[in-house]
Amino acid sequence: MGFKQNANEFHWLMDMLESVEVGLVVLDLDFHIQAWNGFMEHHSGITASQIQGQLLFDVFPDIPKAWLTRKVDAVAMLNIRAFTSWEQRPYLFKFRNTRPITGTEAYMFQNLTISPITNPSGEVEKICLLIYDVTEFASSKRALERANEQLARLSMTDRLTGLLNRGTWENLVDAEFERFRRYGQATSLVMFDIDHFKSVNDNYGHLAGDEVIRHAAQITRNNVRQSDSAGRYGGEEFGIILPETDTESARVICERIRDAIENGVVNTTAGNIQYTISMGIAQLTDSPENYMQWMQKADEALYKAKQGGRNRVIVG
Numbered sequence: 001m002g003f004k005q006n007a008n009e010f011h012w013l014m015d016m017l018e019s020v021e022v023g024l025v026v027l028d029l030d031f032h033i034q035a036w037n038g039f040m041e042h043h044s045g046i047t048a049s050q051i052q053g054q055l056l057f058d059v060f061p062d063i064p065k066a067w068l069t070r071k072v073d074a075v076a077m078l079n080i081r082a083f084t085s086w087e088q089r090p091y092l093f094k095f096r097n098t099r100p101i102t103g104t105e106a107y108m109f110q111n112l113t114i115s116p117i118t119n120p121s122g123e124v125e126k127i128c129l130l131i132y133d134v135t136e137f138a139s140s141k142r143a144l145e146r147a148n149e150q151l152a153r154l155s156m157t158d159r160l161t162g163l164l165n166r167g168t169w170e171n172l173v174d175a176e177f178e179r180f181r182r183y184g185q186a187t188s189l190v191m192f193d194i195d196h197f198k199s200v201n202d203n204y205g206h207l208a209g210d211e212v213i214r215h216a217a218q219i220t221r222n223n224v225r226q227s228d229s230a231g232r233y234g235g236e237e238f239g240i241i242l243p244e245t246d247t248e249s250a251r252v253i254c255e256r257i258r259d260a261i262e263n264g265v266v267n268t269t270a271g272n273i274q275y276t277i278s279m280g281i282a283q284l285t286d287s288p289e290n291y292m293q294w295m296q297k298a299d300e301a302l303y304k305a306k307q308g309g310r311n312r313v314i315v316g
């Protein structure tokens, strides 16, 4: 009577494990498959009777053998449960993601629990793997992370030109100044400004003026290295940090930019616009006491370039 009741309960339990939305795999200590529930059948396309008794790594050669063996050995030896989240390892079984709502993810993200199964005398005899489908959670978390990265990037850059915005750029000037104080490498700072920009706006309109600003930014980007930092300092004023660059090399870079702009044409709906820029360079020496004084030196050189007739590069 008692046995029958137990057997009934057992069936009831098995039915539940069969249909639950969690993968259940029972292995012996040599990784032969002892149980494989409906979830696993559905996602792998392999039935329980096909897989029964087979070596897990033979059927799924993609499974990281050394890693899983180490985990399972620890679980068996210490008789404790282990947990791995999708963030440590996206999945154990490479199942295609079949849920339409999270269709952007190619594979199912999984959390994994590894539990010991003991015999009546308390020895670990088998291992149970529980595989949880966390694709929806993982993909929304990843989307959120992507959105946050984008937001961080947007808050650092200037909308019109895509260059660094003033705040970000100034922070970098400050950081570069501190770096110089520690390592003393030659570093140059450039400030430049579009000449007679007011008349561009007056003659062609504000939108065409914006096109000119965008053009100047693009020419700058085309002529500096990855390690240089260009920013939009104000309306039509820009700044460039040239790390590990002395004034002579800075002058070469600036002449290249100045020349490309002088010889370029901005095609706008209001007409084709030609313009020039004036540039000031300040190499970092021991004299500035803070980054603002360094910027002031570059700005003074820029002012001299304007005074000297514009469309030129002056080293301060």
Ligand SMILES: Nc1nc2c(ncn2[C@@H]2O[C@H](COP(=O)(O)OP(=O)(O)OP(=O)(O)O)[C@@H](O)[C@H]2O)c(=O)[nH]1
Residues within 6 Å of the ligand: 193, 194, 195, 196, 197, 198, 199, 201, 205, 206, 207, 208, 209, 210, 213, 234, 235, 236, 306, 310
């Ligand atoms: N289109 C446009 N114009 C801007 C923007 N920001 C500032 N300006 C304009 O830029 C002009 C700057 O003019 P000024 O500082 O007088 O100098 P300038 O005409 O360039 O003359 P110099 O610098 O002396 O060669 C002003 O007319 C501003 O309105 C912007 O984002 N877009």
